[in-house]
Every structure is written in C-alpha cells, then in structure tokens.
Amino acid sequence: MMFAPFLAGVMWLGASGGGTHYDKTPAEVRSALQSALVPLHVLGGQVTGSRxxxxxxxxxxxxxxxxxxxxxxxxxxxxxADGEGSRVETIVEAPKGVHAKRAEETMKKQAIAVSLLELVAQEHVAxxxxxxxxxxxxxxxAANAMVNAMPETTSSVDDSNAATAEWSRLQQQGYGETRDNGWGSPNGDYGGDWGSQD
Incomplete structure (x- = not known):
C-alpha cells in the first residue's frame, strides 16, 4: 500500500498515453529535466526528494x-529527436534497491495508484x-476544464501552483534544516536568549 499516502487526495479521471511532442531540442529537454524538482506536495511524506x-x-x-x-x-x-523538436515519453517503474520487491508487488495490486502516479510523472515532466x-x-x-471555462479563476490557480512549487523547492533544498546559529534547533538551542524557554 505504499502508493496510497502519495496520492490520497488526488482525483483521477483519465489520461491519454504515448509520447508528447515539444518544440524544444532533446538537449533543452534533458537540461530541463536534470534541474527539475519533484512536486513533494502531491507525493506524500515518504518522498523527501529526488535524484x-x-x-x-x-x-x-x-x-x-x-x-x-x-x-x-x-x-x-x-x-x-522529432523533427526540429523532441518526442518525450515518461513511464513509472519500480525502484532499484531496498524497496524494489515491495514496489513491484504493490504495482501489481494497485493499478489505480500507479495510474495516478503516471499522471504525476507526466505533469512533472511537462x-x-x-x-x-x-x-x-x-x-x-474535469476541474481543469472548469477552470479553463472561467478565466477569472486562472490567476488564483496559477498563484496556488506557484506557491506550492516554491514550498516544494524549499523543502528539497534543506529550508527546514538547522541554521548555523542554532536557531530552530531541535535540541532547544535557540541561539542567544531570543525565544528561549529559560
């Protein structure tokens, strides 16, 4: 059941398969993917980053x-390469290493969760x-079509997407880690006496 926490709040209504054409060269596509951070806000607490x-x-x-x-x-x-652009196709696979067997077994039993994760993968890449x-x-x-039919809601959705992407970026770049001065340290050393419990 390792997929359930990843996507519990996501509603899925279907997606088309096959590769997608982009008007970018393969080198540009690879460069974009190399620096992309995964959307932690839809993957749940077990996923803490990517490589x-x-x-x-x-x-x-x-x-x-x-x-x-x-x-x-x-x-x-x-x-x-696809003409002057690129054809890009993304699939979800079981991992290598310690979680491989468990993931392979789960993928066989949780087809809907795998389909949801494929949608996440495709949107991450796009x-x-x-x-x-x-x-x-x-x-x-369905929700995407509804928002597109009401242009006045688009900026709110865009703002929300940007805010969650920024949160995910900060999480993956160690924003929550202890600072050099000890402020926010889990051992109670707040750096100086500001906020101390003495």
Missing part, C-alpha cells in the same frame, strides 16, 4: 527518494519542459 540520472543518450531517470535517499519509485523518461510550476489540476481533467 536525476541519465542512463544513455535518450533515457533519464527521476528517482523518488525516501529520507535515507533510497529509491521509492522512478519516473523513466525517453527523449528522442511542467519542467515548459518552465512552469506543477499544475495540480492536470491530475483532474
């Missing part, structure tokens, strides 16, 4: 990592390539 590796000239892997930097799942993206925040509504086509 991107390049397997070959066309294949990149975004590994979803736990606190010990073990792979929980992986997004495998194939990038190939938002990285297009240079925009992860769009929560991409996971719910």
């Amino acid at each position: 991107v590796t390049r397997l070959d000239d066309e294949t990149m892997v975004t590994s979803l990592l736990d606190e010990g930097e073990n792979e929980l799942m992986r997004f495998v993206t194939t990038v190939s 938002s990285a390539i297009e240079g925009r925040p992860f769009n929560m509504l991409a996971l719910n086509p």
Whole structure:
C-alpha cells in the first residue's frame, strides 16, 4: 500500500498515453529535466526528494527518494529527436534497491495508484519542459476544464501552483534544516536568549 499516502487526495479521471511532442531540442529537454524538482506536495511524506540520472543518450531517470535517499519509485523518461523538436515519453517503474520487491508487488495490486502516479510523472515532466510550476489540476481533467471555462479563476490557480512549487523547492533544498546559529534547533538551542524557554 505504499502508493496510497502519495496520492490520497488526488482525483483521477483519465489520461491519454504515448509520447508528447515539444518544440524544444532533446538537449533543452534533458537540461530541463536534470534541474527539475519533484512536486513533494502531491507525493506524500515518504518522498523527501529526488535524484536525476541519465542512463544513455535518450533515457533519464527521476528517482523518488525516501529520507535515507533510497529509491521509492522512478519516473523513466525517453527523449528522442522529432523533427526540429523532441518526442518525450515518461513511464513509472519500480525502484532499484531496498524497496524494489515491495514496489513491484504493490504495482501489481494497485493499478489505480500507479495510474495516478503516471499522471504525476507526466505533469512533472511537462511542467519542467515548459518552465512552469506543477499544475495540480492536470491530475483532474474535469476541474481543469472548469477552470479553463472561467478565466477569472486562472490567476488564483496559477498563484496556488506557484506557491506550492516554491514550498516544494524549499523543502528539497534543506529550508527546514538547522541554521548555523542554532536557531530552530531541535535540541532547544535557540541561539542567544531570543525565544528561549529559560
């Protein structure tokens, strides 16, 4: 049941398969994916970060990592030349390492959760390539259509997507870690006497 916490609040109504054409070169696409951060706000508490590796000239892997930097799942993206642009296809695969067997078994039993994770993977890749925040509504086509039909709501949705993307970025770049001066330290050393409990 490792997928349930990842996507508990997400409603899924379907998605189309196959690769997507982008008007960017394969090198531009690979560069965008290399620097992209995963959307922690939809992946749940077990996923604490990601690592991107390049397997070959066309294949990149975004590994979803736990606190010990073990792979929980992986997004495998194939990038190939398509005219002057690129054709990009992303699938979800079981991880390598300590969680591999458990993930493989779960993937067989939790087809809906895997489908949801595939939507997350596709939107993660699309938002990285297009240079925009992860769009929560991409996971719910009906809600996305409704918002697109009411342009006055678009800026609120865009603001929300930008705010959650910033939160996710800060989480992955260690914003919550202890500062050099000890302020916010879990051992109660607040740095000086400001906020101390003495």
